[in-house]
Amino acid sequence: MTLASMYKTDYVQSLDQQSQTNLNSAWLNDKGVWITNFILICMIKFFFSIIPGITPELSWTLTTLTYNVGSYIMFHAVTGVPFELFSQGAFDYITLWEQIDEGVQFTATRKYLTTVPIVLFLLSTHYTHYAPFAFFVNLVATVINLIAKLPAMHQVRLFDINQKIDSRG
Amino acid sequence: MDNPVLSAINTTFATVASAVQTVPGSAIAIDYIKNSYQNDPFRVVLELGLAIYAVKYMLSKKYRIDQNHVQLTEKEIDELVAEWQPEPLVQPLSDIQRMELDKTQVIVGAQGPKPKVLSSGKTLLNLASANYLGYITNEDIKQKAIETLHNYGVGSCGPPGFYGTLDVHIELEKDIARFLGVESTIIYAQGFSTIASVVSAFSKRGDIIVADDGCSFAVLKGTQISRSTIKWFKHNDMADLERVLESIRVETQAHKKRPLTRRFIVTEGLFQNYGDIAPLDKIMELKHKYKYRVILDESNSFGLLGKTGRGLTEVFNIPAKEIDMIVGSMANTLSAAGGFCAGPKEVVDHQRLSGQAFVFSASIPAMLTVCASEAIKILSTPQGESLLKTLHENASVFRNVILTAVPQWIELSSDAGSPILHLRFPSSLVASQQMSRDDEKLLLQEIVDEAAIKDGLLITRAKYVESQELHLPRPSIRISICASHNKKEVEKAAQAIKAAFGKALSRRK
Incomplete structure (x- = not known):
């Protein structure tokens, strides 16, 4: 490998990404993450259910919406690593979803995190008795979340969201 | 049914x-x-x-x-x-590597302006060491070093952030800051890693570095480990620097959501690989015009250039305060060890936690710190001024002799007044004779050997880590002039080297 090609930023960037465990995404493979995720959803549902006078339709819709918006922000909107140790910005402009398992697709963590919004959607539409408005809101939130998780969307940026601006002259 | x-x-x-x-x-x-x-x-x-x-x-x-x-x-x-x-653990040496190993001179006894070498047992005139002002053999400095050794022992036993900081380190930092007229200074334990550490402490991925392609290996490594976007401009070509800066300006302006990036111009004061100096006035002009920060590597020029040895800023009469970061070495002219970075207080304090070579390396021994302090003290006295004057006179004597040589034989890339002189075969000659890089090296080595045997001169070829260099300079003989030599010796040496160039070329023809 020539020195000039080693200077190419992409090569150096992938070296820096793999040089050590990415603590920002590695915890998603830890024990108990799935059950925590499940408990969190139950807590969201519980929180919305205890609001006085709330209908089950509304509480289910708000639960789906909260989960989808929350996980979208967490996995697809925020980029980079919050604690820079030695990666020197190697994960700048890369979302948490893209950081999971070094970008390998269809890993167990990804499968779990993709299935959860689908199951939640089916449950909530069932319990909202297919009220058209609630159905529509749930569907849009779920589908947007699912599209962002598609392998085909890996490091693809639509509508200028998370766009990496090339400052190279 | x-x-x-x-x-x-x-x-x-x-x-x-x-x-x-x-x-x-x-x-x-x-x-x-x-x-x-x-x-x-x-x-x-x-x-x-x-x-x-x-x-x-x-x-x-x-x-x-x-x-x-x-x-x-x-x-x-x-x-x-x-x-x-399986590859052998140690690769067999190539012919040129073998030659390099065999022809390396080994000094017996103390280093100095006239050391004794092992191969012939003779005393040679040293034109190969960075002992420009003869500080290595300075009795006052030696005495101070011995005193400090009795007081502090040898090592400092730790990185500056733990137990490695001694009072003498702080004093040296103050001495350098006072000498240059800047707010603050930080000292590093190794001269080579200073610039690499400083560059990577400030410039990160996404930031832009515009650097001179004639910069030394240390600067190259520094820009490389910083992970920044690096743009090279042609060596000391200010028109090319402006072209690069303009192209970056145009390109970044095109983006609406342009991120705020740090931008640096990195160059050397006195180029180790060419012996010429950077046009600092023009660089400062461009820095202000395009809003860049300047990191100036004065590893070679600190203590050498200017009337009182304050470096490139003194030559161009620009206050050192205006340069964002001045990086220097105490291992060259000051004949001690380590390096420093001088600049505003904020710039210096940032490095105390983010300068990798500062944080992760034991501080310099007290002895060498005191030597550096003492060397700077001498520079501020009339004795230092006269040393510098002698040095510059010796350099111009050598230079003038080389300039009288047949221009088809020797090409000199150094500026007047520079005590680092690179002697090369002219590129036209190399092209017409179809010399390969190895041919050039072998021929230069013949000159080096002949000078050692016949004329009693200790000179050396400039050596590089060729596989790692991005802009490899052409082979050369690097002469370092010393103030401890007298004019006659220098002139004689220059004549001898000039003649050796002629002889080597005529032998080839």
Whole structure:
């Protein structure tokens, strides 16, 4: 490998990404993450259910919406690593979803995190008795979340969201 | 029911239906479908689609989205393993490496302006060391060093952030800051890693570094480990620097959501690989015009250039305060060890936690710190001024002799007044004689050997880590002038080297 090609930023960037465990995404493979995720959803549902006078339709819709918006922000909107140790910005402009398992697709963590919004959607539409408005809101939130998780969307940026601006002259 | 076929179908259907009902959980599924249908087949299809997608996702196989990732079959792996030949731990030396190893001079006894070498046992005139002002043999400095050794012992036993900081370190920092007229200074333990550490402490991924392509290896490594975007401009070509800065300006202006990046111009004061100086006035002008920060590597020029040795800023009469970061070395002119970075207080304090070579390396021994302090003290006295004057006179004597040589023989890339002189074969000659790089090196080595044997001169070729250099300079002989030599010796040496160049070339023809 020539020195000039080693200077190419992409090569150096992938070296820096793999040089050590990415603590920002590695915890998603830890024990108990799935059950925590499940408990969190139950807590969201519980929180919305205890609001006085709330209908089950509304509480289910708000639960789906909260989960989808929350996980979208967490996995697809925020980029980079919050604690820079030695990666020197190697994960700048890369979302948490893209950081999971070094970008390998269809890993167990990804499968779990993709299935959860689908199951939640089916449950909530069932319990909202297919009220058209609630159905529509749930569907849009779920589908947007699912599209962002598609392998085909890996490091693809639509509508200028998370766009990496090339400052190279 | 007379139709036997129809009745058979009906019975089958009833059996299947009852069979489905016996499956545990089937009641819930049936109930769900009944419920969800609600006269809307479209929605059922949608939900089914989502469910199928979930199942399909669950059953998909792992793969890596990486165009460059090569998937090898078992057979290919076996073949590659069978083909593999272990490399020897130590590669056999090539001819040129062998020659380099054999021809290296070994000094017996103390280093100095006239050391004794092992090969011939003779005393040679040293034109190869960075002992420009003769500080190595300075008795005052030696005395101070011995005193400090009795007081502090040898090592400092730790990085500056833990237990490695001594009072003498702080004093040296103050001495350098006062000498240059800047706010603050930080000292590093190794001269080579100082610039690399400073560059990477400030410039990160996404930041832009515009650097001179004639910069030394230390600067090159610094820009490389900083992970920044690096743009090179032609060596000391200010028009090319402006072109690069302009192209960056145009390109970044095109983006609406341009991120705020740090930008640096990195250059050397006195170029180690060429012996010429950077046009600092023009660089400062461009820095202000395009809003860049300047990192100036004065490793060679600190203590050498200017009337009192304050470096490039003194030559151009620019206050050192105006340069964002001045990086220098105490290992060259000051004949001590380590390096420093001088600049505003904020710049210096940032490095105390972010300068990798500062944080992760033991501080310099007290002895060498005191030597450096003492060397700077001498520079501020009339004695230092006269040393510098002698040095510059010696350099111009040498230079003038070389300039009288046949211009087709020797090419000199150094500026007037520079005590680092690079002597090369002119590129036109190299082209016409079709000399390869190795030919040039061998021929220069002949000159070096001849000068050592016949004329009693210790000179050396400039050596590089060729596989790691991005802009490899052409082979040369690097002469370092010393103030401790007298004019006659220097002139004689220059004449001898000039003659050796002529002889070597005529032998080749």
